[in-house]
Amino acid sequence: MSDALTFLVKARPQAMGHYFSFLKEAGKQLDPKTRSLISVITKVHAQTERGLKQYVKRALADGCSPAEVLDALLMAFPALGLAKIVWAVDVMLTMGLPGFTPEAMAAGGQWHDVMAADALAPGEVRRVECDGRGLFVVRDGDVFRVHDSHCPHQGTDIQQLALDGDTLTCPKHQWAFDIRSGACVRNGNTPLRRFESRVAEGRLQALW
């Protein structure tokens, strides 16, 4: 949150409380990815760099791919215009986002077979190897999330032993992550990379 918003929350708690409730209610029917992409567009429209970085990270943590973020900006071209889109791309290039390269976007990725969906019980988290890549697979009810096992800080391949309850702690510099959301909750500021996933004919698949 910006310093100005923090100020307003303290100075006018009631009015700002209504404002945040309004935003929450207004997006109730949208899935998290769509909400995140709309938030990214609003930050580009306002050209707030800190907010843009914050919401791009959230969009990726909510399962958006870098290509989807870029598409959302391009779709909003009539409102944003080219100058703001170029500004946003410049900001995102400074973030060093995995997959935010023309080559990776052109390749589009491919679906990998991870495991049988019912091999993971609801609530369970498991580290698996898939086609040479380490993954943390999370199941909440019927919703699956697939995170890269590599730390977003300096790429340490994090093992199952680093998981304590819902907290995954990288052994190298102790960045800690909420394994359910992928959010970085201690020491760092970048979430685990999340791969798009789907269940097809009983098999969990991930895209990279």
Ligand code: FES
């Ligand atoms: S490499 Fe994981 S915290 Fe630094």
